[in-house]
Amino acid sequence: MRVLAAMSGGVDSAVAAARAVDAGHDVVGVHMALSRNRDQFRTGSRGCCSIEDAGDARRACDVLGIPYYVWDLSERFEETVVADFLAEYAAGRTPNPCVRCNEHIKFEALADKALALGFDAVCTGHYARIVARDDGQRELHRARDAAKDQSYVLAVMGPERLARAMFPLGDAATKDEVRAEAAARGLSVSVKPDSYDICFVADGDTRGFLRDRLGSRPGPIVDTAGDVLGAHDGTYGYTIGQRKGLAIGRPAPDGKPRYVLSIMPVTSTVVVGSIDELDVATVRAGSAVWFADADADGDWFACEAQVRAHGEAIGVCARTVPDGGVEVDVTAGAAHRLKGVAAGQSLVLYDGSRVLAQATVDATTPAVRA
Amino acid sequence: MTTYLDHAATTPMLPEAARVLAEQLVRTGNPSSLHTAGRAARRVVEESREQIAATLGARPSEVIFTGGGTEADNLAVKGLFWARRRQDPARMRILVSAVEHHAVIDPAFWMAAHAGAEIVLLPVDQDGVLRLDALAAELEAHGEQAALISVMWANNEVGALQPLDDVVALARRYGVPVHADAVQAVGQLPVDFAASGLDALTVSGHKVGGPGGVGALVARRGLELTPVLHGGGQERGVRSGTLAVPLIASMAVALEAAVAAQPGYAVGVGALRDQLVAAVRHVAGDAALRGPADLARRLPANAHFTFPGCEGDSLLYLLDSAGIECSTGSACQAGVPQPSHVLLAMGLDEVEARGALRFSLGRTSTLADVDALAAALPGVVDRARAAGLAGAAHSSGGAA
Numbered sequence: 001m002r003v004l005a006a007m008s009g010g011v012d013s014a015v016a017a018a019r020a021v022d023a024g025h026d027v028v029g030v031h032m033a034l035s036r037n038r039d040q041f042r043t044g045s046r047g048c049c050s051i052e053d054a055g056d057a058r059r060a061c062d063v064l065g066i067p068y069y070v071w072d073l074s075e076r077f078e079e080t081v082v083a084d085f086l087a088e089y090a091a092g093r094t095p096n097p098c099v100r101c102n103e104h105i106k107f108e109a110l111a112d113k114a115l116a117l118g119f120d121a122v123c124t125g126h127y128a129r130i131v132a133r134d135d136g137q138r139e140l141h142r143a144r145d146a147a148k149d150q151s152y153v154l155a156v157m158g159p160e161r162l163a164r165a166m167f168p169l170g171d172a173a174t175k176d177e178v179r180a181e182a183a184a185r186g187l188s189v190s191v192k193p194d195s196y197d198i199c200f201v202a203d204g205d206t207r208g209f210l211r212d213r214l215g216s217r218p219g220p221i222v223d224t225a226g227d228v229l230g231a232h233d234g235t236y237g238y239t240i241g242q243r244k245g246l247a248i249g250r251p252a253p254d255g256k257p258r259y260v261l262s263i264m265p266v267t268s269t270v271v272v273g274s275i276d277e278l279d280v281a282t283v284r285a286g287s288a289v290w291f292a293d294a295d296a297d298g299d300w301f302a303c304e305a306q307v308r309a310h311g312e313a314i315g316v317c318a319r320t321v322p323d324g325g326v327e328v329d330v331t332a333g334a335a336h337r338l339k340g341v342a343a344g345q346s347l348v349l350y351d352g353s354r355v356l357a358q359a360t361v362d363a364t365t366p367a368v369r370a
Numbered sequence: 371m372t373t374y375l376d377h378a379a380t381t382p383m384l385p386e387a388a389r390v391l392a393e394q395l396v397r398t399g400n401p402s403s404l405h406t407a408g409r410a411a412r413r414v415v416e417e418s419r420e421q422i423a424a425t426l427g428a429r430p431s432e433v434i435f436t437g438g439g440t441e442a443d444n445l446a447v448k449g450l451f452w453a454r455r456r457q458d459p460a461r462m463r464i465l466v467s468a469v470e471h472h473a474v475i476d477p478a479f480w481m482a483a484h485a486g487a488e489i490v491l492l493p494v495d496q497d498g499v500l501r502l503d504a505l506a507a508e509l510e511a512h513g514e515q516a517a518l519i520s521v522m523w524a525n526n527e528v529g530a531l532q533p534l535d536d537v538v539a540l541a542r543r544y545g546v547p548v549h550a551d552a553v554q555a556v557g558q559l560p561v562d563f564a565a566s567g568l569d570a571l572t573v574s575g576h577k578v579g580g581p582g583g584v585g586a587l588v589a590r591r592g593l594e595l596t597p598v599l600h601g602g603g604q605e606r607g608v609r610s611g612t613l614a615v616p617l618i619a620s621m622a623v624a625l626e627a628a629v630a631a632q633p634g635y636a637v638g639v640g641a642l643r644d645q646l647v648a649a650v651r652h653v654a655g656d657a658a659l660r661g662p663a664d665l666a667r668r669l670p671a672n673a674h675f676t677f678p679g680c681e682g683d684s685l686l687y688l689l690d691s692a693g694i695e696c697s698t699g700s701a702c703q704a705g706v707p708q709p710s711h712v713l714l715a716m717g718l719d720e721v722e723a724r725g726a727l728r729f730s731l732g733r734t735s736t737l738a739d740v741d742a743l744a745a746a747l748p749g750v751v752d753r754a755r756a757a758g759l760a761g762a763a764h765s766s767g768g769a770a
Contacts, residue, residue, distance in 0.1 A: 028687075069687055116757035117684060 003027045003166060004114040005123045006106060007060060007068070009053030011182045011189045012125030012169055014060040018185055019168035020123045021064055027123070029061035029068045032110060034077040035200065056189050063186055073109050080104035082200055089210055089236035092265035093344030096309070097198055098153045107161040121166045126150045129170035130162060131354075138162050140291055140355040143170050152309050155348045155358035158289040210236040219268025221248060224261065229272065235263045238270050241278055241340020248272070259340065278339040279367035283307070283328040284321065285347040285359030292356045294320050300329070304350045307341050307361065313350050314338060318357075326359045331367065373742040375696040377671060377732030378526055378554060384579035384733075387624040391581055394616035401613045402604060411615045418622035425622075425629045426573065426588055427562035434587045434595075434605045435618055439553040439574035442587035443473035445598050445609065446549040446570045447520060451481055452596035454517040454547065461517040465490045465508060467500045467532065468715035471551055474520050475711070487517070491715075497662040498530035498716050506540055513544030521548070523555035523571075527699040527712045527728055528661030529672030531559070538567040547593060553577050553585075557628035558636055558669050563588050570595075573625065575617065579733065580624030584617035631733075639731050640670035642740065646729055647673050649744040654751050660713065660726070671731040674699060676718070677751055680725040684754035689727075692746040699728030725758075 003025040005017035020027045031054050054070060061068035081100045088095035111122045127143035128151040140162055143149040157165065172178050175194075182190035201209045214236055221230040230248045232238065237245075242260040252258055258272040283305070288294070295301065298320050304313035305328050317332035326347065330338045341364045349356040383391075399411030416430070423430040436442045447464065454461045464478045468491045481487035490512075493504050500521055509516060519541050524531045534550055541548045547569035552561050557578040563571050570589045576582040589595055589608075601610030628635075644665055650657055650673070657675040662668045677685060682698035689696060700710035700723075713723040729743065 028691075067687075067690065069683065071683060113684070113757045117688060117753060 001025045001120040002118060003121050003123050004110070004119045005029045005066070006110060006125075007031045007057035008125070008195075009056035009060075009189065009192075010125065010195065011179060011187070011192055012127075013057075014064075014125070014187045014189050015178050015182050015185070016123055016125040016166075016168045017060070017066065018064055018181075018187070020166060021066060023168070025121075025123075027064070027066045028119070029057060029064070029066050030110070030114075031057040031068070031070045032077075032105065033070050033072045033074055034081075034105070035074050056192070060187050060189055063188075071110070071113070073105055076109045077101070077105055077200075080109075085198075085200075086210070086213055088344045090214055090265060091344075092235055092263035094239045094342035095344045096153070096346050097200070098309070099156050099346045102153055103156040107157040107165060111161060111164055115164065121164050123166040123168060125169055126154055126167050127169050127172065128154050128167050129353075130165065130167060141170075142350070142353040142355075143167075143172070145172055145174050148172075148175050150309075151350075151355050152306055152346065152348050155291075155355045156289060156346065158358075159291050162291075207234075207237040210234065217268050219270070221246065221270045221272060223252075223258075224271060224273045224277065229258075232270055235265050235268055235270055238263055240342035246272060263342075275339070277366060280338050280341050280364040281329070281331050281367040282365045283330065283338070283341055283347060283361055284325060284363045285328070285361045286323070286325045288320070288324050288326045288357050288359035290357045291354075292351075294357070296320060300332075302332070303356055304352075305330075305338075306348045306350065307338065307345050318349055325362070326357060337367070371693065373694045373739045374734070375694060375729040375731065375739060375743065377735070378577070378728065378730035379697055380576045380582065381579055381732040382734055383576075383581065383620075384624050384627055386627060387580050387620045390623045391616050391620035394619045397615070399615070401615060402602060411613075414615050414619050415613050418618045421622040421626055422573075422586060423588075425626045426556070426571070427564045427566075428571075428588045429591060431606075432563070432588050432591055434589055434609050435613055436585045436587055436609055437611070437614075438583055438585040439471075439551065439572050439577070440473040440585075441598075441609075442572040442574075442585045443471065443520075443549075443551055444477045445587050445595065446572060446589075447474060447477040447518070448481060448485075448598050449595035449608070450518040450547055450549060450570065450593075451485065451487055453594035456596070457594070460515050462486065463488045463490050463512055463515045463517060465492055465505070465516055465519040465546075467492045467494060467521045469494050469498050469500075469525050469527075469530070469712040470520060470522055471526055471553070474522070474549075474551055478520070488515075492521070494530075494715050496717050497667070498525050498528045498660070498712060499662065499667075500532050500537070502533055502536050502540070505537060509540055509544050509546070513546065516541075516544060516546040519546055519548045521550060523550045523552040523561065524559065524669045524672075525661070525712060526554045527710060527726075528674045528716070529554075529668035530661045531667050531669070534566060534568070542567070547590075554669060554672075556625065557632055558639075558671055560632065561629070569593050575621035575624060578621075578624050578628040580621035581617050584614055584621045586621075635733065636670045639733075639735065640665070642735055642737065643670055643673055643731055645737065646731070646740045646743065649740050650675055650729075650747065653744050653748045657751075660716070660718075671735075673729045673731075675727055675729075676713070676722055677725040677727065677754070678722070679758050680751060680754040681758050682724055682726050684757045685725070685727055685750060688750040688753055689743075689746060692750060694743055694746055697728045697730070698726050700726065 003020050007013050007029040058068050084100050085097045127148040129141040131139040142151045197204045217234045220228045238260045261273045262271045300317045300319045305316045306313040317329045321327045345361045348358045399407035401412040401415045419433045420430045464487050466478050482489040493501050549570040551572045553574045574585040599610050660674045709720045709723040
């Protein structure tokens with residue numbers, strides 16, 4: 001196969017490309033340039049968008065003996081990932097830009113161009129497994145290394161895009177194994193630290209980035225009774241479930257910490273309350289992407305739900321709802337509680353290790369507690 | 371078997387230049403040392419200097435060795451600006467054509483940002499040729515404030531020859547020194563420094579079959595240049611740094627050979643280029659030749675096209691995987707092709723400029739190279755166009 005290996009400049013994508021070469025594929029490395037003005041992006045060794053990272057990707061390709069190109073996808077990245085990030089925060093929601101990048105950039109813009117140029121598959125350093133079924137369909141599963149599993153951020157790609165994806169690290173036992181393999185192969189990126197932050201927020205200051213791009217939009221911080229407790233300069237600086245940085249002078253009457261319960265961008269209001277008020281009973285999510293056959297009748301079925309990249313999956317009941325949505329009933333699985341779910345977050349349903357569906361949270365209902 | 375069509379980026383070393391380089395590499399001696407070994411090295415440098423001067427129609431004392439074409443261009447722009455402004459503080463304006471190489475444009479912008487210069491980008495016509503009327507108007511309005519003019523002998527991307535005789539004549543009236551980057555011209559066109567009337571001229575080693583990392587600024591006797599590199603005072607104090615004897619000797623051999631061969635080479639490579647242009651037009655009918663359509667008004671080894679609906683990086687990848695090596699012709703930032711400032715200055719929009727490819731021939735080029743390109747190009751263009759559309763399918767900008 002002709003395989004395009006997306007090379008971020010990090011250790012995972014380098015080893016993934018190396019494994020694709022070992023598997024006998026005809027591999028070409030491509031580094032995606034996601035910003036026209038590279039100074040905007042952080043220049044440390046943690047990201048995937050600095051000039052240093054492009055150089056590391058080039059060097060890794062040299063070592064592997066494969067061609068290396070840089071493709072400029074900055075316009076698409078700005079139009080989709082960054083624009084969505086800003087619009088979602090402006091609307092009082094909490095987006096996951098890595099999910100959108102996988103959806104619109106890696107497995108759409110990059111993959112579409114790759115296929116048009118004659119490639120058969122796109123290989124990345126994601127930790128997830130692709131399981132081929134007897135009927136020819138492919139399933140997306142969690143990685144063998146649960147700590148590194150990235151099936152949550154990949155689920156948005158759906159079955160069609162999965163058909164042209166390749167994740168050679170899905171069976172890796174641990175990240176240490178991958179680092180050791182990189183070192184053994186002479187890839188100098190073996191000791192690069194992992195990336196965590198949002199790549200297009202240069203200094204990791206997401207609130208400052210949003211303030212620069214969205215402007216100051218001040219408003220009150222209130223409790224559930226409507227009493228004003230403080231002020232803020234933009235609801236985009238807050239996320240459901242957030243505790244730190246609220247800057248409320250007065251303690252709560254019960255002396256317990258306060259959390260962000262809801263965000264109302266139209267009135268620029270942030271509502272805070274106790275931790276118990278964060279519990280949700282049901283979650284509604286839209287734009288669902290199904291890997292399994294969706295039950296159009298809307299019957300409830302048992303599965304597990306995950307709402308954060310590094311959160312745990314909890315037992316729930318789920319069903320399809322009209323207009324391509326999903327509803328999840330958290331109360332069905334009494335063993336777990338789900339707290340602080342924000343609109344905009346990605347909801348992924350699992351059956352064991354297998355991804356069933358992905359959707360974007362639109363609304364939640366609170367669990368009723370005394 | 372690869373087809374190398376990127377001789378304007380760099381070209382194979384002449385065997386004679388490689389031999390001299392190897393010979394000199396194993397010799398010891400700093401040309402600034404006063405002992406026997408130093409004197410021997412100095413002799414090699416000075417003979418090379420004389421050889422280069424004779425080759426380019428200059429005097430030996432007019433040749434300043436540098437670490438390459440970029441350094442020579444920087445020395446010309448910065449050194450002339452500082453020297454002229456010291457003589458006459460009113461001379462703040464740096465006049466450069468809008469199609470100069472980055473080695474000229476970027477120092478000019480840097481001087482504007484850091485040294486109080488005012489930059490004047492002189493416009494070009496749709497062929498990429500300097501508009502003399504604009505230069506005349508600028509000089510008429512601000513001639514007393516002009517510190518220097520830098521206009522290249524021939525453009526490195528689209529090959530357009532520039533009207534240097536007229537530039538020099540205009541500049542003389544206002545006492546403005548003129549520098550020309552002749553990195554692409556030497557070996558392809560007759561270059562005679564004295565006859566040109568220029569005040570300074572840049573040449574490079576590796577573009578003419580010499581080694582990389584060496585070049586020279588030819589600067590008229592009496593021309594004041596403020597140094598950019600300070601140190602041991604080599605090269606009359608204008609360019610400090612231990613002289614790279616092997617590189618200089620090798621460059622001298624290559625320059626001499628290239629200039630001696632130039633008349634016949636230009637005819638032969640020009641004919642091959644004409645065949646390449648005809649072949650591209652034949653197999654890719656909508657490809658647009660950029661630069662002067664009159665092939666006599668461009669570098670004989672240069673051809674440059676834009677392919678509508680295609681991304682240059684797609685074309686480059688597909689040609690590379692078909693064994694054909696060429697260039698988009700424009701500068702990269704960490705490997706990302708930027709829309710060429712040359713094409714934009716010629717009036718192309720960013721979308722048109724994105725589909726650019728430069729094919730540059732050299733001493734080792736043959737008709738087989740042209741045939742290989744013609745064979746690969748139709749499939750490559752079709753596929754690149756499909757990929758270009760795939761990339762634009764979800765774009766909201768509408769600039770497909």
